[in-house]
Amino acid sequence: MQKVNIFFKGHKILLILIAWISSFILLTVFLSFDAIPFDIDLYIPILDTVVPKPLDVTLPLFSYAGIFGIAALSLNLEVGVTGISNFGKIGFFMIGCYATGLAFLFRYPIFIAIPIGMLVTGFFGYLLAIPTLKLREDYLAIVTIAVGETLRTVLRAETWIAWPQNRQTSGGVLGLTIENIFRSSITTDLVIGDIVILASHVADLMFLIVITVIFLLVYLFLEVLYNSPFGRVLKSIRDNELAAESLGKNIVSYRIKAFVLSSVLAGLAGGVWALYIVAFSPGGFPPYYTFFLWIVIIIGGLGNNRGVIFGSLFIWGIEYLARVLTSDIPTFVGQFTKYLNPISDLYRQIFSLIPFVGEFIASLDPISFFQSLIIINPPEYYPQFVFGILLILFLIYRPKGVFPERPIKTVADIALLEDSKEKNLSSEKDDNQ
Amino acid sequence: MKVLKINVLEAQDVNKNFSGLQALRNVNVKLKKQKIVGLIGPNGSGKSTLFNVITGIIPQDEGDSGQIYLNGKTTNHKKTHELVREGLVRTFQITQIFPMLTVLENMLLGAQSHPGENLSVVLIDLIKRLFKRFTWEASEKQFAESALEILRYLEIDHLALEKAEVLSGGQRKLLALGRALMTVGKVILLDEPVAGVNPTLSNQIFEKIDEIRKDDTTFFIVEHNMDVIMNSSDEIFVLSKGEIIAHGSPSEIQDDPKVLDAYLGNIEKD
Ligand SMILES: Nc1ncnc2c1ncn2[C@@H]1O[C@H](COP(=O)(O)OP(=O)(O)OP(=O)(O)O)[C@@H](O)[C@H]1O
Numbered sequence: 001m002q003k004v005n006i007f008f009k010g011h012k013i014l015l016i017l018i019a020w021i022s023s024f025i026l027l028t029v030f031l032s033f034d035a036i037p038f039d040i041d042l043y044i045p046i047l048d049t050v051v052p053k054p055l056d057v058t059l060p061l062f063s064y065a066g067i068f069g070i071a072a073l074s075l076n077l078e079v080g081v082t083g084i085s086n087f088g089k090i091g092f093f094m095i096g097c098y099a100t101g102l103a104f105l106f107r108y109p110i111f112i113a114i115p116i117g118m119l120v121t122g123f124f125g126y127l128l129a130i131p132t133l134k135l136r137e138d139y140l141a142i143v144t145i146a147v148g149e150t151l152r153t154v155l156r157a158e159t160w161i162a163w164p165q166n167r168q169t170s171g172g173v174l175g176l177t178i179e180n181i182f183r184s185s186i187t188t189d190l191v192i193g194d195i196v197i198l199a200s201h202v203a204d205l206m207f208l209i210v211i212t213v214i215f216l217l218v219y220l221f222l223e224v225l226y227n228s229p230f231g232r233v234l235k236s237i238r239d240n241e242l243a244a245e246s247l248g249k250n251i252v253s254y255r256i257k258a259f260v261l262s263s264v265l266a267g268l269a270g271g272v273w274a275l276y277i278v279a280f281s282p283g284g285f286p287p288y289y290t291f292f293l294w295i296v297i298i299i300g301g302l303g304n305n306r307g308v309i310f311g312s313l314f315i316w317g318i319e320y321l322a323r324v325l326t327s328d329i330p331t332f333v334g335q336f337t338k339y340l341n342p343i344s345d346l347y348r349q350i351f352s353l354i355p356f357v358g359e360f361i362a363s364l365d366p367i368s369f370f371q372s373l374i375i376i377n378p379p380e381y382y383p384q385f386v387f388g389i390l391l392i393l394f395l396i397y398r399p400k401g402v403f404p405e406r407p408i409k410t411v412a413d414i415a416l417l418e419d420s421k422e423k424n425l426s427s428e429k430d431d432n433q
Numbered sequence: 434m435k436v437l438k439i440n441v442l443e444a445q446d447v448n449k450n451f452s453g454l455q456a457l458r459n460v461n462v463k464l465k466k467q468k469i470v471g472l473i474g475p476n477g478s479g480k481s482t483l484f485n486v487i488t489g490i491i492p493q494d495e496g497d498s499g500q501i502y503l504n505g506k507t508t509n510h511k512k513t514h515e516l517v518r519e520g521l522v523r524t525f526q527i528t529q530i531f532p533m534l535t536v537l538e539n540m541l542l543g544a545q546s547h548p549g550e551n552l553s554v555v556l557i558d559l560i561k562r563l564f565k566r567f568t569w570e571a572s573e574k575q576f577a578e579s580a581l582e583i584l585r586y587l588e589i590d591h592l593a594l595e596k597a598e599v600l601s602g603g604q605r606k607l608l609a610l611g612r613a614l615m616t617v618g619k620v621i622l623l624d625e626p627v628a629g630v631n632p633t634l635s636n637q638i639f640e641k642i643d644e645i646r647k648d649d650t651t652f653f654i655v656e657h658n659m660d661v662i663m664n665s666s667d668e669i670f671v672l673s674k675g676e677i678i679a680h681g682s683p684s685e686i687q688d689d690p691k692v693l694d695a696y697l698g699n700i701e702k703d
């Protein structure tokens with residue numbers, strides 16, 4: 001028998017890493033080439049420095065995508081693989097964030113603080129799992145929404161939670177502030193020829209590398225898990241509880257295990273978030289983020305982790321660029337005014353020709369209405385708006401996501417496929433004739 | 434041969450009530466070891482319900498009564514999956530498959546005490562043998578081999594690596610049957626195992642069942658195809674309106690006027 005090992009799939013991890021790094025570099029380079037049309041200063045530099053400004057966009061974008069990507073991987077374990085609808089994911093993320101932050105404030109080094117966050121979140125997940133995972137799916141969804149919201153409210157109200165810090169300036173709505181280890185340890189600018197990269201950017205780049213490594217480790221871990229018979233049982237429970245139960249699988253126990261494991265990973269994502277974002281408060285974990293993670297895995301492809309990588313980058317790309325763009329949109333639309341105004345004039349002229357109601361219809365000119373809406377008051381819900389439309393389009397036209405779930409070739413599959421191909425193809429065909 | 438007299442499965446005075454509808458009334462059934470036992474009766478007579486009660490799929494509510502004994506021990510309050518561990522396996526009338534998994538994976542899920550289904554085994558393996566083979570791979574291969582053997586017998590082995598959702602109705606029935614056989618259960622309840630399967634293959638399947646039962650396995654089979662069930666069972670129970678109205682060898686049942694009545698009466702009502 002040929003030696004078959006899951007890690008033979010290592011080249012896929014490499015491909016993913018290459019895709020990740022090259023999209024980072026491409027986007028950064030693209031932004032620095034002033035390639036955006038309409039002469040918009042997309043990258044609004046906050047500081048007027050010699051720094052390549054696009055890093056101000058790409059560093060946070062990829063860090064967000066990476067950290068929330070870990071959370072999305074964790075959600076995919078629940079939703080996509082085990083079939084547990086968790087609508088309170090951000091609550092677990094928040095617990096991991098706070099627990100890691102507090103451990104860090106107690107001067108534990110990060111490689112202890114992060115596991116503490118993971119353990120605390122995992123334990124919390126366990127406490128929640130025992131009573132709730134016996135519930136029917138729809139009830140479970142309601143409970144998890146409630147849990148996520150309750151946690152946020154509790155953290156907002158209970159000011160003592162910031163006990164290692166000054167209560168005047170932290171706790172409750174004020175949240176916690178911890179030290180940025182990367183920025184405080186890297187203080188000199190990096191000079192390569194003409195290009196000067198700010199120390200803060202170098203530090204953020206180091207952090208991004210750490211995030212990427214953690215993300216890939218989690219990804220690899222989950223790939224092994226999904227390839228194992230354990231993962232197969234999880235999927236069977238998602239597909240058909242009745243059949244799984246009558247094949248001797250203890251459904252509740254498996255669901256609890258998956259839920260706890262997923263909570264641990266959410267705690268990891270939260271812990272990394274704490275160290276990245278440095279200052280956080282309950283307001284920073286709105287339920288919107290839970291749905292954000294849901295959109296990531298639905299668009300990416302439920303049950304397929306490669307989809308999570310794509311989904312996370314794609315969705316954060318929209319979210320982050322939209323945030324940057326929101327302030328630019330009036331200018332952006334302003335570019336078009338000179339083209340739109342004649343159309344608008346034409347509209348009015350045509351409709352005012354109609355007797356009686358003409359004036360009224362002309363005043364309803366949709367183009368100038370749209371223009372004034374956007375230019376005078378650029379709404380902040382653009383990304384949400386786009387996500388909503390995307391979600392609807394995906395659910396209608398591509399419900400399985402960009403990367404639909406494919407059956408994993410397990411060890412047995414691979415070995416037997418080769419075995420039986422040789423053995424059967426000749427003999428079996430004769431029989432069938 | 435004293436051993437053969439032990440009842441591997443016994444249902445004693447089982448009553449099942451669905452909010453007013455008495456689906457089972459004082460049902461008594463005894464299955465002897467290594468027998469193929471048929472369960473027949475008109476539509477809605479309670480056959481599937483009896484299977485559901487025996488395997489714990491539907492819980493005993495207030496007003497329900499009766500005891501189920503597996504190998505002489507009562508199965509009170511045991512969950513379905515616990516009973517599977519003790520060798521009581523079943524298939525469903527409405528075929529239950531895992532559509533997103535491959536046919537082979539569906540089969541492998543029938544495997545009992547697979548070390549790789551244990552999270553701790555998988556995690557410890559992962560840490561200990563990061564770039565080597567996992568300890569569960571050997572059992573996986575073994576299970577996969579026996580799975581393929583069964584699939585070959587059921588003539589769906591060429592679909593082993595397809596998603597189960599692509600299977601036709603009859604093929605799904607076969608898959609569910611194969612999966613039940615994978616469990617190597619000692620008492621196997623089959624709810625219409627060959628409904629929708631072509632006659633040649635269904636005869637073959639019953640031959641296979643006959644072969645397997647010699648290996649210390651008991652079958653309890655619901656089947657509407659009278660020819661098939663009469664030819665292959667050692668013993669037959671007849672249910673009508675939730676009551677056992679006849680019980681005996683196939684020839685006794687065929688001659689029993691009550692059985693004919695039950696079937697004809699049902700037709701007249703329709
Ligand atoms: N879960 C349930 N809730 C309410 N009533 C039920 C339930 N399951 C079965 N019944 C009723 O119990 C009676 C027996 O049903 P059962 O499914 O056991 O029949 P059956 O003998 O298997 O029939 P068939 O040959 O059509 O499969 C029917 O009248 C049915 O409506």
Ligand SMILES: [Mg+2]
Nearest residue numbers: 480481482526
């Ligand atoms: Mg039935």
